[in-house]
Amino acid sequence: SYYTFKVGIMYLGLTSFPISTRNSAIAVAHLVAKTGVKQMYVSADPAMQRLAREANEILARDHGGAAAAFEVLPMPDFADMFGPGGDEDLVPMGDVSPNKTSIIIHSSGEHDYLRV
Numbered sequence: 001s002y003y004t005f006k007v008g009i010m011y012l013g014l015t016s017f018p019i020s021t022r023n024s025a026i027a028v029a030h031l032v033a034k035t036g037v038k039q040m041y042v043s044a045d046p047a048m049q050r051l052a053r054e055a056n057e058i059l060a061r062d063h064g065g066a067a068a069a070f071e072v073l074p075m076p077d078f079a080d081m082f083g084p085g086g087d088e089d090l091v092p093m094g095d096v097s098p099n100k101t102s103i104i105i106h107s108s109g110e111h112d113y114l115r116v
Contacts, residue, residue, distance in 0.1 A: 001078045005041070008081075010102040013094020017104040021047075025054035031106055032070055033063045043075045 009016040017037060019028055028051060031037070042052045049072075056069040096102070 001076070001081060004081055005076060006103070010096070011093055012091070013096050013100070015101050015104060017106075019106070021051070023051075025051055025058055028052075028055035029058035029063070032059060033068065035104060037070050039071045039073055041073045041075045 006016045006018060017031075017035060019031055019040075023031070032040070032055060040052060042048050052070075052072050056072070059068040059070070060066050
């Protein structure tokens with residue numbers, strides 16, 4: 001489901017930015033501020049919900065108020081993507097181009113903050 005969701009985001013011409021669940025709230029806030037993330041799909045897992053909430057609190061406090069925070073959206077599960085229904089409601093492909101970023105990958109690097 002996770003891989004299908006990432007590919008679906010890219011199919012729509014949007015940028016996928018999978019953020020490791022092992023990051024701290026400070027690290028997530030840093031990545032969001034650096035890349036301008038506006039929406040984040042977060043699983044229903046209580047630890048992930050808490051991480052998103054804490055990252056948003058840091059963004060609001062340290063990066064320009066509530067406007068710096070991202071919208072938390074529910075992560076679709078298997079049934080949402082592969083449940084009943086057919087192909088009659090296919091979504092058209094978005095604006096996909098080799099000159100457009102389709103995925104952002106980050107690394108913790110070896111020193112100081114995470115790299116994007």
